[in-house]
Amino acid sequence: MSLKSVNDILGVLEKQAKWQQQPFQQVCQFWVEVVGSVIAAQTQPLSVQRDILRVATSSAAWAQNLTFSRQTLLLKLNQKISTPLVDLRFSTAGWQRHPQKEKPQPTVLSSEHPSYLGDVNERQLQVTAVNQDVNQVFANWAKTRQRRSQPLPLCPQCQCPTPPGELQRWGVCGFCSVKLLPKNI
Numbered sequence: 001m002s003l004k005s006v007n008d009i010l011g012v013l014e015k016q017a018k019w020q021q022q023p024f025q026q027v028c029q030f031w032v033e034v035v036g037s038v039i040a041a042q043t044q045p046l047s048v049q050r051d052i053l054r055v056a057t058s059s060a061a062w063a064q065n066l067t068f069s070r071q072t073l074l075l076k077l078n079q080k081i082s083t084p085l086v087d088l089r090f091s092t093a094g095w096q097r098h099p100q101k102e103k104p105q106p107t108v109l110s111s112e113h114p115s116y117l118g119d120v121n122e123r124q125l126q127v128t129a130v131n132q133d134v135n136q137v138f139a140n141w142a143k144t145r146q147r148r149s150q151p152l153p154l155c156p157q158c159q160c161p162t163p164p165g166e167l168q169r170w171g172v173c174g175f176c177s178v179k180l181l182p183k184n185i
């Protein structure tokens, strides 16, 4: 048997396994992707019975909010799984957060996302570091550290910590200076 045909067979088996995967396993696989990491942290899929997915939530408020948006979630979920669900049920029953459980990771790495442009800041920092001599880099680092350890003065408009340079220039923070500009400029 050639290596290619072995690979073909393995590919078919893998596809079949995926197709035959239990609906609940599929739900778990796509849950974070469908609901997002914020909701995923407050929810835990429990079971699929008669095409109804039961989900435990961290609080009654979450159960209520998610019940309102369950049609949207249902649509999104059904696009991912092979056996469509008919409804979602949210309740605090069965909620159990295991502290040692890993934080849900986004399934798509930002570097794999089509709109990823690379880490611009990091690249700029590297370029800056190369163009400066070591002493200057250290001096800048010390200055930044000093700046960070000092509390910034507050913007009189919005009470946010503001670099002194901005206050000297505009009397308010950069954001407020933009907001205070006449609209027709």
Ligand SMILES: [Zn+2]
Pocket (backbone or CB within 6 Å): 155, 156, 157, 158, 159, 160, 172, 173, 174, 175, 176, 177
């Ligand atoms: Zn301000």
